[in-house]
Amino acid sequence: MGRFWRRRSDEELLGLTGRDRTAFGVFYERHEPALLGFFGRATRSAEVAADLTAETFAAALASREQFDPERGTARMWLFGIARNVLAGSVRRGRVDDEARRRLALEPLVIDDAQLVAIGDLIEREGEQMVAELLGGLPEDQAAAVRAHVLEDRSYLEIARELRCSEAVVRKRVSRGLSRLRRRVSEETT
């Protein structure tokens, strides 16, 4: 990727796509890992994540003229499409392929090595997301949520370690999860 393209914003890349197809390739490379991670977390499947990513980018390419910079960033617009693709696929019980068919794209062929790489990416993205989310909680709540939800330890066990009552641990986990729910909800609407 040349320096010219690296310096272009997402919004500029979308605007330049009609003039030079390289622009959309750069836009694709910039957001592919995040979309794969997003779908991987939602579906727990590298293959389905790859399919959903393909459909999202195809839909973005087909509707790029509808992108309006005044309504938000290109990344927000792309993830809006991603959420619609995911919701539509869940509703129909299969991965949408309408946009790919409109663009006459061939079915995606993924080999085992690619699946492993995507699986690793999803895991990394997942760990990073967890770290970011827990980082936004007060320390005592983050510790309680990590111990109970991620490490699957009992309230009693955590209470003994933290030298507090079991009721306190329950309250910290409950408050921590409520706060996380609010944050995730705000980010995805």
Added chain:
Amino acid sequence: MTYLPDLKRQLVDAVPAAPGSRRGSRWRGRGRALRGVRLVVVLALVLALLTAVALAASGVIEIGSPVKTPSYAPSLSTPDRGMGAVVPGSVRLLVAGIPDPAGGPPWGMRAFKTTRGLECVQVCRVVDGRLGLLGQDGIAGDDGRFHPLPLRVLDQWDCAPGDARGHAFIAITQHDAYASGPSGSRRCSMPGEHDPHKTTRCPAADQRLLVYGLLGPAARQLTYRGADRRDRAIAPSRPDGAYLIVLPDRARLGGIGVGTLPGGPPVRSYRYDNGLVCRASGPRCGPVGYVAPRPPHVTPAEVRAPITVHVSHGQRDGVAITGVELTFAAPVAITNAATSYVATAQLPAACGGTMFSSGSTANLRRGARVRIRLGVPVGARCHGRVSGRVELQTPTGKPSAGLILPPTLTRSSSLTVGTFSVPIG
């Protein structure tokens, strides 16, 4: 670095075709100029392609006479009998451009539908969009020409009944093919073949392993182990899920495996749109997208009909034959090759207790007179009663697993029309 470079390439290639690419006034003039350049490139490619086609048709490969139709081939001309007639406009090339390990014209697969609800596939070499055999490996006197393949040159296992939506599921692994193309009529002997009239053996280096079939409309990807022992992934063509793999056949055993789904090497796995991955050597899995045909709405009582039995005696090729002819009025109409009346008879225990069966092979209206003839070879000392039953067999449920021969592709449901028992000898 991208995780899905093929997707990126396809998206970038699709940019000119994407809605909106003609918009954007600032770049319109330049866009036209670029399109002009692209048009010149496209025209050059078309010219090059036409030149290649002309060379293939007239110079490089000479076209010979069509392949002779063997005596056992289906007629494909009677719409309501046997395999039926070819449905006009249904012949299509599903897969093309599969290279042969030794080069030459590529391989391809075509399919067509018949009026009795069958889907048939043929695999051969492709020249100028036509399927045919090459004059080598004991074909056409090894004349080196390309011999177009008529639709009738096919075996029973190349056809299978479609499901409720007309999609067929076929998986064939053929070991007795050669670089010329698959054929049961070659002048050289194949592995395991002991024909005294064939004095030369077919060249072992030309033996090919053909793996092909129809995985259905929901098939997304098939992975197989190539000749270099590396796994490769291919995308079956839509909407049939058609795939074709051509490899040098190192096993050189001959034989053919027929089923509804790939059942082992070289196929490793296949994947569907819904993410389901099936291991070819694993437990039964799929087919996704199969819609079971609706069986006729009849009760067992409605299928019952009186059967008239007539016994005759004769000889065929010096062997005593007892003919058991069954006639009855069809209680249910027959409209396709997957549904039929089947008669099964069992010889007396003193004669070995062998089972024989035969069935109707044509469409029938309800009430039409059905005649099924069972030829039972019996010796002079065979006495007793032949007993049996007539059943209406209709496809239902899931396709059968394992190696089976179409048109009994799907598990059949049987309703008894009647039973019989007659003395012989």
